[in-house]
Amino acid sequence: MNLGDVEREMARLDRLYRPVATAPVDVSNPDAMLTACTAIDRELAEINADGRAESLLRAAVAAYAEGDDLVRAAVRGLFDRYEWFRWGAHFAPDWTTAEELRARLIHFSARDQGADTRDELLGLRDLLTRARRLGIDPAPVLAEVAAMSSDADRYGMGSTRDLLLRHC
Template identity: 55%
Template sequence: MAEIEREVARLDAIYRPVATKPMDIIDPDAFENMGATIQADLAQLAVDDQAEAILRTIIEVYAAGDKTMRAAVRQLFDRYTSFRWAAHLPRDWDTAAEFRAHLLHLSARDQGPDTRDEILTLQDLCDRARQAGIDVDPILDEIGAMSSDEDRYGMGSMRSVILSYGKRRTG
């Protein structure tokens, strides 16, 4: 785990200037161009492949680990917020395995800085998976069961959010 943390800390330091870059709120074009600007800034860093590789390793450790190991992984995402913000799996996917990987990543982030954003992410992931013909409920049950049961922000735990989502959307 120490080697993983060293790599996450290195990438977090690389991502930090982009993640914390102030935005000119007076410029009306700033909001309109924000996504493209951020994507261009991240692309200039040229670490996407490295970040995805360590993120996949983290997800494997999280999935295979016990309760203590999963808590340690969640702490990584809490400690290295620029990495948490910038490191992502590919946005285009259509398999159950990739849906599962995205849910594991969501679970490991454990609500990130805002549960509402994570609920929207969960909704998008499930909608996309269903459109691809993936039976989401067994995967939601599996990942929900390994998720944290801590209610960090008063909106329920990641476990309750994930476990209730499939039942709520299919009923």
């Protein structure tokens, strides 16, 4: 799949995720929040986006990992442009290998801090905690992915490269 194909599919899935992501939720009522979360899960299942999104993530991650700086910048631009896809598309949570850790760290790098560095950092910490619990040393892959990451400080908390290197 070339980057043009990736972008077309990402735009299509972005349009599917948008109404789910932007539906109002009453955060003052815990029961309403639980109902809303259940409804979101149901809506995502109905649009059947998860399998297509994961396949697309794998294609984007492969392009990012194999590409040069221009390709990586283009992939980061796609994740920036298609925010609802970025919001909704994730790898399956049940990973157990160093190769899957690498794919998730490349996905982290490609999102380039998303809309909020703090949220991204929480996800990164969870990812690294799981890796260590599985007996996977994340340091080598953190260094590898940091080398392909952006060095732009987007939100005043350091670049994605810096964030990854801090966790080596």
